[in-house]
Amino acid sequence: MYPHAWLILILPMLGFIFLSWYGKRVSKTVAGFIGCATIGVAFLITLTLLAGLLISDPAERVGNVQVAYSWLNMQTFHLDLAILVDPLSVFMLLVITGVGFLIHVYSVGYMSEDPEYARFFSYMNFFIFSMSLLVLAADFFFLIVGWAMVGLASYLLIGFWTHKTSAVLAARKAFVMNVIGDVGMVIAAFMIYDHFGSISYAEVFSAAPAKFMANDVDILLITLFLLVGAFAKSAQIPLHTWLPDAMEGPTPVSALIHAATMVTAGVYLIARCNVLYMLAPYTLFLIASVGVLTALFAGAMGMVQYDIKRVIAYSTMSQLGYMFLAVGVGVFSVGMFHLMTHAFFKALLFLGAGSVIHSLHEEQDIRKMGGLARPMPITFATFLIASLALTAFPLTAGFYSKDAIIMHSYFSEYGNFVFWGLALLGAGMTGFYTFRLFFYTFLGKSRSPEAHPHESPWVMVVPLMILAFLSLFAGHLAGWVNEFLAPVFGGHVPHAPHDSIMEATAITVSLLGIVSAIGLYLTGKNQLEFVKTVGAPLYDLMLNKFYIDELYNFFITKPMRVIGKFFEQRAEREGIDFAIDMVGDQVREVSRQISVLQSGKVRWYAFNTVAGLILVLVFVIFL
């Protein structure tokens, strides 16, 4: 029914192949044009898919599997090369290709000075391809393929500036963390195949409700292993340490991969497997708890960082925590809606930060910024809009989505008061760190007088304006998203009952965060120092990211090193190497003695041949 959906995969792949082969030979203009055009066309195709879904009957919107061909056909296992076009995947594709296109256009300006321009765009196209594969997959196999390939794309792009050691280390860290998730996913897929005899979504999800009681051990294990993948990809506690480090990559990468699309794959996964997760309320509770804890801790860590991109990265983690909270309390479409609005304003924040970094010549420390509002008015305005949306200021997009999550965390079937309270606290923190960042960057006096900031070129500013528009007004799509995604999630999410006191509390807490930021950072230094002294232990803890990297280092890396060293010495050097060296030495010694036989004289060889012939004939005749 939607065969042209394949083009969404094919176009970025073609762009990737072309740019990797011919990228060095074509001019930057051509490379940038190809990089953007493939994604732009993919976005247009996604729009046609959306139109196709909207005009069809709601009941026919799900389960449109496009089979290219039967990829593997065994007696007990069948695998099609197929993609699934349904509201959820099209919704994700809209975000991926839409925001992806804007970020590509932005990159044309941002990366214009970079010598390896074409390589950047080829990787970006590869990422869009992988991400589209991830969301379009019609079975767990291609889901995992896409899952691993976005990890690869993320690795390549974080380490894009290969001359930066920190970037390469961060890329490695991200890759290792993601592989932990991949392993979890693969185990989950094996278990699903073991139980259902198939790994296609359609068969698994239709068979699951009849096969499992709620909270069966098996379904709990399956969902938990899937969750490992989701947590690793979406940087939830305890697998979150890679995301802040991933900010070593170029800023458009942070915007596209580490804010708007890839890191939300975990939320997508849970939403996609909603049938399985609804059968496992314990897992849902775990998801919601981890989500809300991540929202809190990430917010706390973000409050004290000084690197502009890291602050935004922590806020990304925090917002992902909200999304997990939403899917964890069973309101999937609310989570997906927050995913969308978050993609808009977080991409906007990152791109704005990129614009700032660009104009300050790769300066990322917010203590050296300030007073940028005047030289960069558009960036200033759009950044303000994004910040307001992020803090859920009333009437922005973030308000509709985040407020819905906070309300549902109490009123939903799986919600409770603790989730609500913690989510509220996180919202307060969001207000604080967002505006702390904003004040540091744009207000006050310039702290590095030698810099001459200037507004970015139009190719970078226009995407900012489009995203700002979306961040302001996308909130009105809330009802439509709920309606559109309902067939996938088996029904509408009921509106949370209006409780004006709770809503007012939520808004107040957000505003309180903003106000406290104003109080600490706009009125003078004294209060700030006072707060730092009073909360010294807590401040220390937050500044050092709760020592989680150090914990990993101490409990995992160090013992591994010690064990590795031991085995290197005892097993490798004295065991394996020694044995192999012995074998090699002996062989060499024996061959040295045997090599006398190879005298180089032809007639000597002929003698040997005749002797061999005699022996063969002896065998033939006498035996």
Next chain:
Amino acid sequence: MGTTFILFLSASIFSIGAIGFLIRKNPLVMFMCVELMLNAVNLVLVAYSKFLQSMDGQVFALIIMTVAAAEVVVGLAIILTIFRTRHELNVDHIDVLKG
């Protein structure tokens, strides 16, 4: 004449070729001795083609001739090259390829 005679003839020619190959030092003559041995085999193949009333033997004789022709051509080219570089032709002196 029966097979016994042919086998005897072939064995004799083969052995003469083998002796020649072993005792002669001129690579050209050694090649000729190889030809002798190949011909001995051809003889058996053709004779048995008649006894077994099947053409397979003759076909294989033909293929052996092909192999022999190819071998002679390459071998002679190698001998020529060796002669060009060393200006002598004694197989006992050509022993660079030793272990």
Next chain:
Amino acid sequence: MFETLEKYWNDGLEPTMVFELFNQGLTLGVGMTAILAALGVVVCSSPIYSALYLIGHMVCLALLFLLYNAEFIAAVQVVVYAGAVMILFLFIIALLGAKKEELKLTDITLERFIAVSFVGTLFCELLMTLAVGETKPVTGAMTPEVLQQVGSAKAIGLTLFSKHLIPFELASILLLVATVGVICLAKFQVKPIRRRTR
């Protein structure tokens, strides 16, 4: 042969038998000549004589092939072997100079002793295979009558292009490889090899 003679002695002579007798005598004679020619190849100290003896040997074999109803192979033997290949040999000998080899057959060196004893053993072993006796003629598809009708060349062609097509193609590839190899050997100058001292 002698059994046949005995039979003739007993039964009296008939024209076909005369022909057969002649045939067998010819086989014997040509075979012995072939052996002598082969010996000549080995014992002549001058390569040019060796080559001439080899040509004689090949002609003898061609005759034997004729006697065994293999006209096509006989023709190929004469044209390709005795013709082309041996001419090539003679050219090379002419090119390199027909140096005589020091070859005193009366000297019995250790090397020669080993060679003769080895090959003697080999020869004895080959003769032992004769102990199984005369191979009985088998009736196959290619009886002399059929062969007479079809012709030797056509019969070979029929088998070669149907049953033995793959060996045939492989042989053609072999020839191609040999051609390329010879061109390479002839074209590229090889630097004189200096002996490695160790």
